[in-house]
Structures are given as C-alpha cells and as structure tokens.
Amino acid sequence: MGEPGEFPPAVRLFLKTYPWRRIDPVPWSPLHKPLAVCRLALVSSAGFVLPGQEPFDASIRGGDVSFRDIPSDAEAAALIDTHRSRSFDHSGLRSDPNLALPLDRVRELHAAGRIGSVNRRHLSFMGSITAPGRLVRDTAPRAARLLSEDGVDIALLVPV
DSSP, X not given: OOOGGGSOHHHHHHHHXXXXXXXXSOOOOXXXXXXXXXXXXXXXXXXXXXXXXXXXXXXXXXXXXXXXXXXTTOOGGGOEEOOOOOSSOOHHXXXXXXXXXXXXXXXXXXXXXXXXXXXXXXXXXXXXXXXXXXXXXXXXXXXXXHHHXXXXXXXXXXXX
8 A cells, every 4th residue: 555645635535534444353363283284275355357257346336245266277477457446556466466366476385395285276355345344244254164165274365
C-alpha cells in the first residue's frame, strides 16, 4: 500500500473513512511439525484467474467473495490479473504473477527440500472486499475445509 498522498482524492477519502475491521484475537495455529514434511498451499487476494476460468465479478456490491482454484502445475505466466482495485499499480503483478501467487517459488522450496510438498491446488480470492461479512461467514470456512481435506499443513497467505 502506498502513502495516502499517492492516491487520487476519491481513494484517499475512501481509505480515511472506511470502517476497518479488527480481529482480536488473531486466529493462529502453531506449526507442530518441521516445514520439510509439511504440505503448503498458497492463498492470494490478487484476483488471479487462469484462461477459461470465470473472471471475478466487479459489479457485486461489496466485492466478489468467491475464489478460484489454481492447480499447482499452473504456469505463473498464464495467470490473469482481474483485481478490481485501482488503488495500486498492477504492472508488477502483470509482469511477474509470482509476486502475488508465488507458484514458482514454492516449487523451488519443494525441490530444495525446504517444504514437504506443494498442495494440488491454491486459492485465488479477489481483494478489496469492502463488505466482508459473506466472505467471513460462508466463503472462508468453505475454502478452509477444502484445504483441510487436501491435507494442507500450511497456508501461505499473500495479501494484495
């Protein structure tokens, strides 16, 4: 996130008046085994989709709270940036999607023996959810169940 002065006046006003939510206590689960035997999944709020996947719906008031499965063998270069926010420069994500969904980096970590395995899928959400109630109540628990069913030990959250 940039400095307030970097944004257009409408974005600055939005950021100043938005009722930011605080979660206390922060949900946390300590890791009980070495990374070298853990299965890792990526969870990004970059709004990435793959060719052929339905794009996120920017017309939904409060934000599209759905997510897309990104197979672990997907090519990072194939990811399409559909993030709805105009509050940041998208050029970095477009030139290297690994910045927001580090598929190539986790493959390297696995090849080097630093993590046990890479999950068969990763999850891409849309960021800029200004009305997160449905996300917290419905979507996040469904996503967590999928990753749990996959045997994921670690979800690396990559916020955008």
